[in-house]
Amino acid sequence: SQQGEEDPQALSIQEGENATMNCSYKTSINNLQWYRQNSGRGLVHLILIRSNEREKHSGRLRVTLDTSKKSSSLLITASRAADTASYFCATDITGANSKLTFGKGITLSVRP
């Protein structure tokens, strides 16, 4: 079953605007991570938030985690054309040893 479900599936914004992407999951987690992928390329880690954290910042990125709602959001502020990519949330599920489960990605297009 799908662990992480992102919404929206696709997002198109103007450069300079903020982009918010949401992710929901189903089971108990140790941490939740966000990754970025440019077309056909490898995934790049953006940020990790642990289950006992509620908010985390890294540069223009802000991630929130609500374990009671089993959801997370990724906010990219002051977006740039170079932010155009697919974004995935991934969960480290409680009880798993070495396994990160990815949700369906969100395609972000930032228009110059």
Add this chain to the structure above:
Amino acid sequence: AAGVIQSPRHLIKEKRETATLKCYPIPRHDTVYWYQQGPGQDPQFLISFYEKMQSDKGSIPDRFSAQQFSDYHSELNMSSLELGDSALYFCASSLGRGRKLFFGSGTQLSVL
């Protein structure tokens, strides 16, 4: 800085043939993961190794096998290839479990 190295970058095979994908994790990383990503799909977890022992197993077909060697490199062996095996195969490594993953550039497998 050293990254995860995968080879080959592209591979074309016929149905029913075999394929071997190789992965060289970042030095000192103790955990290796394999993922399969179809076009427009999210990465699907196949299998992981921690300190050269199989750690977690995902949706890996019985036709596939993987191992991690004494030098920590890993190989994914795929036999009796089917058209549906055409995908991007990623290897990733991490330092410890439940940590961020570093992905290789992937192997694009095309089965004709």
